[in-house]
Amino acid sequence: MEAMETQPRLVNAGDRLELGPETATLEGKNKVLGFWVFLGGECALFASLFATYLTLRGHTLNGPTAHELFHLPIIGLATILLLTSSLTGVLGINAMHRGNLGSLLRWLGVTVLLGLGFLAVQVVEFITYAGEGFGFGTSAFSSAFFTLVGFHGGHVAFGVIWISILMLQLRRSGITPRKAPKVFIASLYWHFVDVVWVFIFTVVYLMGILGIS
C-alpha cells in the first residue's frame, strides 16, 4: 500500500482490520454488496435450469437414461477437484487478509489448476456420452442435462479465466484497497459455482443413478 495517494480513501480503519482490505473503501464495500445481489440473481437462473431438468429428465425418447449414462467414479473425481478448489480459494483470501501476496498467488494458482482439472474431467465425460449416442439433441432429457451442466461448466471456465487475469494484475500491483475487492468477489463467485455443483452432483447425478424419473 505504498501508493496510497492514488488509491481511494479508506472508509474506516477499524473496519479494515476487522473485515480485510476488500471492504477498506466505500467502492470495495459496494462491489461486494453488489456482487451478492448478482449471486441472488444467479440462484434464480440456476433454479430455472434445475426445474427444467427435473421436469424433463424422464423424457428420454428411447435414448440413454440417466441411470444408464452416469457413473459414480468420474463424478466423484470432478466433485473432489471442485470442492478442494473451493478450500484453496478461501485460503487465498486468508493469505490476502494477512497481506501475504506470495501465498495469495500460490493459492489462486492451485485453485485455477483444480478448476482446469474439473473442466478436463467434464470434457472427457461429455465426449464419452457423445460416443454412447447421447448428444444435445438426443432427447428433452439430454437437452436439459447439457444446458444445466454445461452452463455450470461455462461458469467454471469463466472463473478460471477471471482468476488468472487477477493473478497477472496482482503480480504487478500487489494487494491494494483497489485490487482486494476484485479478488474477494472472484472468490465469492468461485464458491458459488461450487455451491451449484453440490446440487448438480446430488440432484442430477446421484438421483439419476438411483433411477428416479
Added chain:
Amino acid sequence: MTNVPTETHNTGTESGSGHGSVRKHIISFAIMILFTVIAFAMVGAGMSPTVVIPVILALAVIQVILQLWDFMHLNQKGHSFPTLFITSGALLGFIFVLVLVLWP
C-alpha cells in the same frame, strides 16, 4: 490435511483472519468431503431411493450452508444484506423447482 502451510510472518493485527479461521476452513472442508463421501457411498451401496434421496438432499443443503457461512464469510459481521439477497435468491429458486416438479 495436516501439513497446512502456516505463514510465520503474520502481522498479528487482524482479528478476523488469523490461524483460527484457517483451522475453521479446514474443518468445514473436512465435513464437506465427509458428506460427499457419505452421499456417494449411499448411492453406490444401492440402498432404497426413498431413504437415500432425503438424506443426500439434506447433506447437500448442509454443505451449501457451510460454503456460504464459512467460505463466503457470511458469518462475519456486516453481512445482513448479503444474507438477505442470497436467501431471497435461494427461496425463489426453491419455489421455481418445487412448482415445476409438482406441476403435473
